[in-house]
Amino acid sequence: MMMLLHASQITKRFGHRTVLNGLDLDLQPGEVVTIFGPNGAGKTTLIQILSTLIKPTAGTLQIGGIDALAETLRVRPSLGLIVHEPHAYLEFSPYENLQFFGQLYKLDRLEQRIADLLDEVQLTPYAHDPVKIFSRGMIQRFMIAKALIHDPTVLLFDEPFSGLDLAAKQLVLKRIDQERDRGKGIILTTHDTELGYRAGSRFHFLLNGQIETVAEKEDIGLEALSREYEARLKG
């Protein structure tokens, strides 16, 4: 089976500071890789590199078998990204944003897809209100719809649960399960061990610029994972 994503020896330096140091990561279809790390561990930098928004100082990145650092424009439409920023125009409504980005992705049956996604993230009543008046949780739900509008094969979620209420967290978890069952690959960063464990199928820690594989889900329970994580943070 072809790997959806293969990152090898990824290094990122900002000036003299090395944020990521020779990091390797793979993603298979139908897999949810959860990366735990404290604030400042480099989770966001890693997601930005995997999404091709920033270039690594060294290393290689293949997405869907294509060299993502050389053929960036070709691989980008296969990526769905949720980060701290909406990556959208807040003066526009969710409908206008999804329509605009959907057009750029050259999507068919766009109207139906927008309606389905807005319904799923429970924003249909607010479809034509400007995003700038939304609460943090509503913006996060809009970001989920935007990340999924083009049905990407690789989903990159950076702290997708932050700012969400319980119902919205359940919605994100449900959608992660659905996408995994459809053979998509998901990389998720979080410092919330409970939600990260619930969503993931393989677990890693990102500490001191290095990624450490912990276990597959069937080999570790939540309590053991939490203990391991706390121990690594202290150690």
Add this chain to the structure above:
Amino acid sequence: MEVFRQIGWLIRKDLALQFRTKDTLALVIVFSVLVVLIFCFAFGPIFPEQMEERGKLAASVLWATFLFAGVITLNRSFDIERANGALHGLRLTGIDASYFYLSKVASIFVFLILLEIIVTPITLQFLDVLAVLPVALQDQLPWLLLKLIGVLAIGTLGFCAVGVIVSGISTHTHGKESLLSVILLPLTFPVIMAGAKCTVSLLTTGGLGGNFWISVLVVYSLVFLASSYLLFEFVVEG
């Protein structure tokens, strides 16, 4: 065709955002009229009798006003892209950076041309230029104004061609606004100089006074448009 459709969507998005918020439009119009008024107070109330001197004054006021208004418009337009990572959202669609460049040039060009259509008659009126126009030119006033807008349009295209790439560069730096002005003003100097020369000539003789300055204006605009179109990917992707 797909290329033109994508550029069209980008232009429509830009214009919708610019006109929906209205603050940029209002700000730039008020700013431009204020600049014109300041010049009028500084040089008035009695302006030079000779048409050539009056023409030079009018050309200076027009080009200085549009230069500063253009810098504000560029800043606001790229602020929208920077805010909330919207530019990253665009990049993730896999769209060619050169389409983004052309759409930005086109949308800012449309915005500035609208401004020029509003502000040019006001400036000519405030400086009392129409009163001292040679009789032969007064008879051809609509045609003269059309030619004037034509020269302003070519100059504006050159300004946008340079301004959008410089704004793109300054997006990745600290002190974005000040850096934009510092780099942009020297780079647009040939456009302003050639545009002002053509404007003076138009207002005093009704013609362009030879082909030299209009050629400088056209060639500079096209060279910057073509080279920036090719280089913009490196500006956006770094």
